[in-house]
Amino acid sequence: MDFDLSEDQKILQTSVREFLDKECPKDKVRELEEDEQGYDTEMWKKMAELEWMGVVFPEEYGGTEGDFIDLMILAEEMGRYILPSPFFSTVVLSSLPILKYGNGEQKEKFLPKIANGKEIWTLALMESSATYEASDVKLRATPEGEAYLLEGAKLFVPYAHVADHLLVVARTSEEEKPEDGITVFIVDLASSTGIEVEVIPTAAHDKQCEVRFDRVKVPRGNVLGDVGRGWDVVNFIIQKGVVLKCAEMLGGAQAVLEMTNDYAKERVQFERPIGSFQAIQHKLADMFTDVEGLRYLVYEAAWKINIGSPSDLLISMAKAKANEVYQRTCIGGIRIHGAIGFTREEDIGLYYLRTKAAEFALGDTGFHKERIATELERS
């Protein structure tokens, strides 16, 4: 067993950290929360120059042929710096399924533009039920000639307001099992009519949108994977995306732990640093163990994916744990900070405001515990 990153992975981690330390201080995060686009286009270009977007792509699509652990390192560091950017929606939620399910033409057409930072993508999956159940995919796609017509609405679609393309999960037929009859479409926003995008006022101002489709015409050639087999694509996205979302949350929890620990050493009350009091030490010790436990669970789940034998059990364990740990760490951290932790000036609140978006992305705690129970029952 080896718990360490390889030398190359450590170099990548250091370079990502140095870049974000310089480019994404917390004042930048606050500024981008108020910005209409919600990300920094100059920074996005630099990220593309650093070859982050195509990190796992083959060279022919403009990538650097890295592995899943490289992607996990990027996600963890982005979570640590709470980088506001469409990286997750473009690379994780969209490019990975194209890489896996796209045909040659689709890969050639879309992946290089993602790798060089020219295009922003996102996934439109959730609907008004706000769950990840197949039965809740209701947006209709009706065949009409050489095209399909999309009718319905999607919720909490990240960065749809600046996206060039959407992956839309739609129902193409009513079957006995809700997982059947679902199809994923590639929708070009610029050339489509009938799409309305509205930014939802979330607490983190992280640009999640409602996207409404009014008889939107999508050519048949824009189906990703097979018609009626879209739920496989969704499961693939959930599997990979969950682990990378967990890595983001791990990075966030680690940052909150560190800033709280530093504060406990500096802040003096009763003529002593508050970190010398057992009431504070024990809370910090619990937070520390929480974060370390989460770290190795996420690493194990990522490693399994990387060696080609993903474990749904471990993946769901990691997300259920991440949901609880990120939240607990933020709440404990704010308590230890005292009233200053409740202010806009202190960084910890920025993390807390992002806990719910992360918790409900790609499956809440109940969703994943249910999956764990199913695996246990099967064992």
Add this chain to the structure above:
Amino acid sequence: MDFKFGEKEEALRKEIREFAREELPPGWLAVMLEEESRDEDWAFAMSISKKLSERGWLTMSWPEEYGGRGSSLWEQLVYLEESGYWGIPGTMMGISGVAWVGPSLMMYGSEEQKEKHLPLIASGEPDGVWCTGYSEPNAGSDFANIQTRAVKEGDEYVINGQKTWTSAAHRSRWCWLAVVTDPNAPKKHQRISVFIVDMKSKGVTVNPLVNYAGYHIFNEVFFDDVRVPASNLVGEENRGWYQLMTSLAYERGSLGPAGYGYNKRILDELVRYAKENNLFQKHDIRCKLADMAIEVETQRMLASQTIWKMSKGDMPTYEPSRDKVFNDQVQERLAITGTEILGAYSQMDPLHRDSRWSKIRGCVESLYWLFPGISISAGTDEIEKNIIGQFGLELPRSY
């Protein structure tokens, strides 16, 4: 990053599973610490110790010259996980010898002490069974506050005082004893020494302390003018505290993998019970089982990370304390949630766990009755969290 075991470890795992199948009665499920209580259980445990010794497993990580086989820490981890899982008795030889007396002697003992005691412990014989005399009536978490005195007289030390909560003292041939040798030292920590005391010495009295569940695990031990050869002093006089801090890390370090193995077994048994009784239909029970599974897997990773650190040659600092607290938390959850799953069947007397009303051979409720005590042994969680704060987070000392 690589989380799989090598072929050597996997082969060992298979070998231990075969051993458990062959040597343990069918359906064997152990309860922690139970083996020291009843005579017949103790005799069985000692018979297994002997067999473990013959296989070279009992002290596998020790050098060959001392009765080990120089196994890697990873092999030892596998051995501890598996012996915890199958409930193989006799792995500890009492409670001290294998886990920390041996490693401490290798670090601080004289040649004579090493030559005499290490092979005895490794032999799996009753003469290699040890207890540890640390706690006293006024020295629990504040361990440096011990009062038991050793006074040098010629070639001997004369020991007077009382120890308490001494696990397995009634089964032990030797005591690993902490005493005060310099009452005038400027600091409490600079007055402590460690001695090897033969429990058969004149003046040693062992009184049982029976716990509320009816087990005889720990004892009071009185020392009245007990004469010990000066050559039984371990390491340097008055450096005992510092030696013990190192050996405590060993005690807690072996706890993670063994605790994980045991906890994983309880979880697997609960899953099986839930399947057999159609409890997977109930949403709350599905959630409870999922919760336990997450924590047990997390424990596995944390315990492995500690071993990984040690395998690189780094000294564990806060990690054993972290793993100790985590084990306590997992066991508390398994005990409370597990008894909720068993319902009214979880109120059985642990001394009658072969009764026909006991489910999962009474393991779950036994854990419930015992976990508060287990969590206090080898350092309370509160003391452990102080260590995590001080060494893991570099916070200022709290006391």
